[in-house]
Amino acid sequence: MTVTVSPAAESAVLAGEPELPDILPPVKQRRGITGFIYRHPAIAIGGAMLSLLILMAIFAPLLGTTDPAALAPSKRTRPPSAEYWFGSDMMGRDIYSRVIYGARVSLIVGFAVAIIASLAGLVIGLVSGFVRWADSIIMRIMDGMMSIPPILLAVALMALTRGSVPNVIAAIAIAEFPRVARLVRGVVLSLREQPYVEAAVAAGTRTPMIIIRHILPNTIAPLTVQATYICASAMITESILSFIGAGTPPIIPSWGNIMADGRALWQVKPFIVFFPAIFLSITVLAVNLLGDGLRDAVDPRMAKRL
């Protein structure tokens, strides 16, 4: 960027009177909510979209939905209409109701996996970072787990358990947490070298206290960013698992299940696949935007690059 300096300003500088170049407008201080939106548009947009989706999931029964599992064999595969806003599926179930209720499954799976994988990764990462003899063993195991593509690991786990929402959450969390462990370990190892941590050690502070006072606060920022991305990826993985028949039981209206129902008919009745696909994409987009915004807010140096 080139800054041209006006003749007036130039003469002022020469005269020894510092004056800002007059082409630079005064920095406008924005405060409150508008200021926040201005500074972090991605967090604001992503957060707003996600809040709406959460409200939609909570208030699903009040949004003109009917029983998402109610069968109507005489009204199968109806196109979208006043009665069936998003049409009806092969068993005459209302796709609008199923899609709205499906938000619950996606959001619960996404948030639960993000929380469980972050906590598990945090604990393993802390142990690995502080207990020298355990470090290489734990990290070799994590390397091994990370060498298995996450979706396949989740598929293998789901093949051995009954399809249920808690099992899906566990399977995806197991596939995701080694990356968190590695991240936390990296943070711990770099923090241990910091003078204030060394000072705390020299002062005789006990390890648990060092972890609580000095290590944990520094892991929260990168962990939150990582957790958002895990949430997004867990939602996609859940829908993929359900889509290929290894996820939530077909009776539960999850977006992956609705698409799996529409798979055989998609060439003639594309709307069955279309509506859950749109909602899934928007939800994942909202979470990803939030994650990008959080990352930029946490690490402004990265903001310009990624």
Place this chain on the structure above:
Amino acid sequence: MLGFIARRIVATIPVMGIVALFVFSLLYIAPGDPAVVIAGDQATPQDVERIRVSLGLDRPFLERFGEWSWRILHGDLGTSMFTGMPVTQLIGQRLEPTLSLMVLTLILSIVVAVPIGVLAAWKAGSWIDRGVMGFAVFGFSVPVFVVGYVLAYVFALELEWFPVQGYTPLSEGLWLWFENLVLPAIALGCVYIALIARITRASMLEVLQQDYIRTARAKGLGQRPILFLHALKNAAVPIVTVIGIGMALLIGGAVVTESVFAIPGLGRLTIDAILRRDYPVIQGIVLLFSFVYVLVNLIVDLVYTLLDPRIRY
């Protein structure tokens, strides 16, 4: 150099060992009794017992693991519980479509992603840059089967440019093979392109600030040699790394893409195996793909030394 390569190859053996141990342990990690789950709801106690014996769950863990590893080292991945065929044979029959899809996607993704990443870094802040970054967020957010269905609907059903579904072996003609794989490869590549383009841009932005780039500019070098000879080569290590890591996305996505486009590959085999609860087949596929993933990242490590002679382990 040869010593380094040999050391690096030897170093992957313990990783593969841990992968194998972990994949094997899944049978024991899974909550509940896998034999009961695999047998299904209508199974008699005799069925459950038969499955327990065939999975080896009636014998000690270490004895089973030793025997299982020994068989794998001899190229035996076990026997399908449903068809009674060797798992290696089942995988062999389905290998070509999946391999074709993945290789084509890999080439397409690199050819598209690297130039747009370079372009975005060169024109940083412009509408081109914003467009590429916008696409990247989009690519991360839209699941592979959604992209697949949209592409298939628009370009195959409506415009009829490409076949809707199916696969033609390479032996029946290059064009027929290619024609069937274009849409699946684009769908599968979307996320991968987003990932590579984003890292290419970030890495290029960093390199373009270096002194030697300014020197190259100062001596009057054109924009293209600066970008592609001086900058890209120095920006290559993170790009190659992410291409290796991104293979996991490609492997996971292939299973779904094959299902959308009715390609009879390993993804189809996986889905059939899930429906039939044919665990040995799933185990074989997971193991095979994990080994492929480890090998790809071994190759990535070796490529580092070609790109940056300073890297030695």
